[in-house]
Amino acid sequence: MRMRTAHVVSSRPLQALSLLTAGALLTGCAAAGTAGSDKAAAGDGSPVKVGLVYSRSGPLAAYGKQYLDGFTAGLAYATKGTNKVAGHPVEVTEQDDAGDPAKAVAAAKDLAGKGYKILAGSTDSGVALQVAPLAAQNHLLFISGAAATDALTGINKYTFRSGRQSxxxxxxxxxxxxxxxxxxxxxxxxxxxxxxxxxxxxxxxxxxxxxxxxxxxxxxxxxxxxxxxxxxxxxxxxxxxxxxxxxxxxxxxxxxxxxxxxxxxxxxxxxxxxxxxxxxxxxxxxxxxxxHYFPGAAGGNEAEKAMLDGVAKAGGTPDLFNPDGFTAAQMIVHAVEAGSPTDTAAMVKALEDWRFAGPKGDEQVRAEDHALLQPxxxxxxxxxxxxxxxxxxxxxxxxxxxxxxxxxxx
CATH class of the missing domain: 3.40.50.2300 (Response regulator)
Known part of the structure; x- marks a missing residue:
């Protein structure tokens, strides 16, 4: 496992991103912050910890790399190059699940036990379906990535998706x-x-x-x-x-x-x-x-241009699942800015019904079931x-x- 702050990450692609999967975690480490602690956290410049668990290796490694490249570009775009959200530096930890649900669950448990409130990634549908219950059990914001299974939509109030579904x-x-x-x-x-x-x-x-x-x-x-x-x-x-x-x-x-x-x-x-x-x-x-997407499909809107430029400048090749990572970063930044760095319920509320300009065009998080409406x-x-x-x-x-x-x- 490697840990880096986002301002360091922007200089080269994060190396692993995948769906944080889940297994039953100790409920004690999942308690949401109190209102008082949230206020303190909002002013102390403490880091926003984000865990990315994805297929750095395995059969879907190419898709995981695309997600990771998109996430890096999206974080730079959403934070206007500062890699800070409301004064908090973004600290990203990457772990490889290799497309194995058991590995993803172990990684998610480890991150949650270390106080992470935000999980993202998930290249594989089977992995995503194992992580989502963990998010609910431990009150973690979970933003799944390229995993397309429809079963993820509405699975619980803590789970969202940054990609499309089947x-x-x-x-x-x-x-x-x-x-x-x-x-x-x-x-x-x-x-x-x-x-x-x-x-x-x-x-x-x-x-x-x-x-x-x-x-x-x-x-x-x-x-x-x-x-x-x-x-x-x-x-x-x-x-x-x-x-x-x-x-x-x-x-x-x-x-x-x-x-x-x-x-x-x-x-x-x-x-x-x-x-x-x-x-x-x-x-x-x-x-x-x-x-779902191909480079240039959205007609070169502002977010798409930023994504294509960011991926290319980092040495990547713009591709199919870049939007899933880019959008995940946009969602995380908005959840922290409009919600709270530590209060998961506030982050969930901030995302519900949020309409934004993404790399594919006009998009919206549907409040009823957290489906991501998109072109x-x-x-x-x-x-x-x-x-x-x-x-x-x-x-x-x-x-x-x-x-x-x-x-x-x-």
């Missing part, structure tokens, strides 16, 4: 899946929290339009994906919704192309990171893309290999990409 992906895809009535839709994904969330989201969104939804789920560790491509082809779907994460994506698209899936019906998938663009090759023209995009890929570039087709405003409202548990 239902928002499906709503974006819905603009590409015209005429779903009486069509067979197959969801191809991994048998993980992420994959299962996508199946549930597609069923929720498209079965109501008259579609018949089935799924093909591969083990996350699978490297030979031909059998799963064959299974999809055998079902003769009209529409294939591909939700895939991790380094096996090239093998997946090769298998789908070789087995003729891309020629048999309409295929929709999320536009992943920039490194994935070349893997589609000539097949890109056969695929419709929904997009979504559709795109196509032009060119092949290293020349492949996304072209924006349509922007769905946050109101058109809002998931179903949930009731916060507890």
């Amino acid at each position: 239902y928002q992906d499906v709503l974006a895809a819905g603009t590409l899946l015209l005429g779903a009535k009486d069509k067979k839709v197959t969801v191809l994904s991994q048998n993980s929290a992420f994959g299962q969330a996508n199946v549930a989201a597609v069923k929720s969104a498209l079965e109501g339009q008259g579609a018949v939804v089935t799924s093909v789920l591969a083990p996350p560790s699978a490297t030979d994906l031909t059998p799963f491509a064959q299974q999809v082809k055998a079902g003769s779907p009209d529409l294939v919704y591909v939700a895939w994460a991790g380094a096996s994506a090239p093998a997946l698209w090769t298998a789908l192309d070789q087995q003729g899936v891309l020629d048999a019906g309409k295929v929709v998938t999320g536009l992943a990171g920039t490194a994935s663009y070349p893997i589609f090759g000539p097949a890109a023209a056969k695929i419709s893309f929904l997009a 979504m995009f559709t795109a196509r890929l032009n060119g092949q290999g290293p020349d492949a570039k996304p072209e924006l087709l349509h922007v769905l405003p946050m109101s058109a990409a809002a998931p179903t409202v949930k009731t916060i548990a507890g």
Whole structure:
């Protein structure tokens, strides 16, 4: 574990950020500060301690690095380069969960035991779902990152998210899946929290339009994906919704192309990171893309420009999950400024219904369930290999990409 104050962090990317996961922590270390201690803390210049637990290693390490780069840029932007909030220096501790919920829980317990009130990160959905209960048990503000599972929304009053969720992906895809009535839709994904969330989201969104939804789920560790491509082809779907994460994506698209899936019906998938663009090759023209984000998608608003510049200046490459980290930093700074450095309840209240200009555009934290309302995009890929570039087709405003409202548990 390494600890650095934010003013030091700004000179080079934080090296680890991931979802702080949770395990049952000693309740004694989680008690919220009293009003008197909050006032004292507000004036003494004590540090705001933020714990980042993310996939610095493991199958989603590339996504974790993007989040981390975005967080560093977002902290500089939100604090106007001071890396202080209301006079308090921001002290960030990074820990690697390697995509393992048990490691994330252990890291979160350790940080909470040391008095940290704010946890952020979470690259993996399975990790996020383990951290969220810990946040509730110990009264910690938890801002999940790239983890897309819908189950995180409304899970408890202490949990928020700085990225999108699967239902928002499906709503974006819905603009590409015209005429779903009486069509067979197959969801191809991994048998993980992420994959299962996508199946549930597609069923929720498209079965109501008259579609018949089935799924093909591969083990996350699978490297030979031909059998799963064959299974999809055998079902003769009209529409294939591909939700895939991790380094096996090239093998997946090769298998789908070789087995003729891309020629048999309409295929929709999320536009992943920039490194994935070349893997589609000539097949890109056969695929419709929904997009959480790609560099330039938001049209170069102030926050997006700051994010792109900050990531580039730090030696990173602007990419898919930079907004998740950047937005997390914006949320943390606002929670401390408008709430309290030590009172979690005040920070939660400050975030609820907060509307702000993020790197994707106009965004809002929905008070009812802490969903992050945000724009979504559709795109196509032009060119092949290293020349492949996304072209924006349509922007769905946050109101058109809002998931179903949930009731916060507890």
